[in-house]
Amino acid sequence: MKNTTGKKIWIVKNTYKKTQMIATELEKLCLAAGFIFDEKNPEIIISVGGDGTLLAALHYYEAQLDTVRFIGVHTGHLGFYADFQEHELTQVVEAIQNEKPEEAFKYQLLKVQIHFTDGRLKTHLALNESVIKRVSKTLVADVKISDFLFEKFRGDGLSVSTPTGSTAYNKSIGGAVMHPRVHAFQVTEVASLNNLVYRTLGAPMIIAEKDTVTIELENADDYLLTVDQLEYFYDQIASVTYSLDGGEISFVNGGHTGFWHRVKNSFIGEVK
Incomplete structure (x- = not known):
């Protein structure tokens, strides 16, 4: 993983011990990649936990949705808004390094x-x-x-x-x-x-x-x-x-899982 120009990020996590350990490991990788941790004015929010963690992050940064993008790591049951699993932390960092704001996925609020x-x-x-x-x-x-x-x-x-x-x-x-x-x-x-x-x-x-x-x-x-x-x-x-005119939330376009794949993975599982 090569160093990159410092993107301003912040990690939001829940209080579970497992999540805290994963977030600590992710923080080390982000520091090694040259990212800047900025809680007040981040460009990218990394949510570590479940969908509830991401929703909490959304509401915390509600006034900054025009300038921030989100990316999720799920640490328990499959998160519907999280694209990455706990063993894919390197891929999370690479997605942030390679992301282009104009290619972000946007969902209406x-x-x-x-x-x-x-x-x-x-x-x-x-x-x-x-x-x-x-x-x-x-x-x-x-x-x-x-x-x-x-x-x-x-x-x-x-x-x-x-x-x-x-x-x-x-x-x-x-x-x-x-x-x-x-x-x-x-x-x-x-x-x-x-x-x-x-x-x-x-x-x-x-x-x-x-x-x-x-x-x-x-x-x-x-x-x-x-x-x-x-x-x-x-x-x-x-x-x-x-x-339906509450603006939009933006997600980093990197390893993004298609909607129907999410639905199938969340509710149906493997089809034999």
């Missing part, structure tokens, strides 16, 4: 805008999904697609996911798996009530990139909103608006 009853507005970004629920009661909400009132939902909650997030919580509640090249997002019901009195579509909805989805809520003080692995308990929420 979901914008989550929370409108409060007092006029405040708060915005989050999600790589996987955002879910709105009530803590102790049935969620009752008007669902609007680009200001068109589509339905009144009653049930446990609603999940809104990106294409890359379609394989996460969305899949477990019956949503469709979407390729990231499909510029759309998805709304999936969580245990909806459907009977002679209450009626919802009862199926996942693929929403065009140009549209928004607004969930108008009843006045209550026990709403739980998740954004990827983060949880927020809010009251005085008037509505939550979802759109």
Whole structure:
């Protein structure tokens, strides 16, 4: 491995002992390659752990997504966003040495805008999904697609996911798996009530990139909103608006695993 001009990197890792050991070995290789460790203004974030570690890194550097790129090393179960395994640390360093920013893989992010009853507005970004629920009661909400009132939902909650997030919580509640090249997002019901009195579509909805989805809520003080692995308990929420204009996250193009290969490796395994 030859020395290279010093790219500014930072390693984000979880707290497991095995991960800490792998990250230490990777740090030595990165130093030998001439990389500069810069936590504040890195060019490349190396995530060592699982998908949760990478999601945590995304949210930590959320304000710098225009200038940082990510690369993942999974240290346990196969990570969906990680291209490299723990025995491929040399390849990680080589991928960073040879990467070209203009060739990075980019995934769209979901914008989550929370409108409060007092006029405040708060915005989050999600790589996987955002879910709105009530803590102790049935969620009752008007669902609007680009200001068109589509339905009144009653049930446990609603999940809104990106294409890359379609394989996460969305899949477990019956949503469709979407390729990231499909510029759309998805709304999936969580245990909806459907009977002679209450009626919802009862199926996942693929929403065009140009549209928004607004969930108008009843006045209550026990709403739980998740954004990827983060949880927020809010009251005085008037509505939550979802759109696919939250920008993008960039991944280093080096040893990148194709989407359907990831899906097969994660959920099916070897086909005989």
